[in-house]
Amino acid sequence: IAGITQAPTSQILAAGRRMTLRCTQDMRHNAMYWYRQDLGLGLRLIHYSNTAGTTGKGEVPDGYSVSRANTDDFPLTLASAVPSQTSVYFCASSDLSGGPYNEQFFGPGTRLTVL
Amino acid sequence: GQNIDQPTEMTATEGAIVQINCTYQTSGFNGLFWYQQHAGEAPTFLSYNVLDGLEEKGRFSSFLSRSKGYSYLLLKELQMKDSASYLCAVVDSNYQLIWGAGTKLIIKP
Numbered sequence: 001i002a003g004i005t006q007a008p009t010s011q012i013l014a015a016g017r018r019m020t021l022r023c024t025q026d027m028r029h030n031a032m033y034w035y036r037q038d039l040g041l042g043l044r045l046i047h048y049s050n051t052a053g054t055t056g057k058g059e060v061p062d063g064y065s066v067s068r069a070n071t072d073d074f075p076l077t078l079a080s081a082v083p084s085q086t087s088v089y090f091c092a093s094s095d096l097s098g099g100p101y102n103e104q105f106f107g108p109g110t111r112l113t114v115l
Numbered sequence: 116g117q118n119i120d121q122p123t124e125m126t127a128t129e130g131a132i133v134q135i136n137c138t139y140q141t142s143g144f145n146g147l148f149w150y151q152q153h154a155g156e157a158p159t160f161l162s163y164n165v166l167d168g169l170e171e172k173g174r175f176s177s178f179l180s181r182s183k184g185y186s187y188l189l190l191k192e193l194q195m196k197d198s199a200s201y202l203c204a205v206v207d208s209n210y211q212l213i214w215g216a217g218t219k220l221i222i223k224p
Contacts, residue, residue: 042119042202043204044214045212101163102145102146103160105160107157109156
């Protein structure tokens with residue numbers, strides 16, 4: 001593994017189903033993030049975690065949950081998917097130990113379609 | 116509220132110069148990033164400015180004026196591979212990145 005990996009690459013999901021998007025990083029970064037990217041709206045933060053064991057809500061958290069049991073993994077769960085959650089999902093990580101310089105490194109993304 | 120503004124789309128000619136502007140209003144300021152994102156791919160880091168002035172890195176330069184809440188990305192000697200979206204992001208007082216919607220740059224031969 002080099003950098004950040006996400007799985008699956010793409011998924012078509014029936015509305016009402018539960019889905020977990022996986023994200024793993026091997027850079028030992030303390031902070032991790034989940035974004036969704038929709039045409040014309042840019043990247044919107046769903047949830048974040050500044051360190052293992054803690055999580056926080058971003059701009060658009062409703063309908064999503066996260067956990068951060070260890071440094072490397074940061075799964076995103078849709079408890080009951082709805083069509084408005086159709087989007088491209090990016091996981092990112094950064095090293096916040098040095099202060100506010102928050103260069104974020106992104107995974108390749110998961111393209112999710114909810115029908 | 117927090118707001119980042121960039122033009123939606125720009126067109127330029129191969130070999131020319133293009134300037135992509137970004138204006139921002141955020142709660143606090145701890146720096147400004149520019150990222151490049153090719154279609155269907157993840158964003159990748161281009162530059163970071165925290166002090167006023169111009170930072171040059173090869174064909175790409177980034178400028179910041181904190182008093183004006185303004186930044187621009189300057190791309191010189193444009194190549195077809197520069198066709199991409201360019202994302203402006205500000206680090207706010209909580210160290211979170213606030214993202215603009217991105218500028219889609221189209222390069223024509």
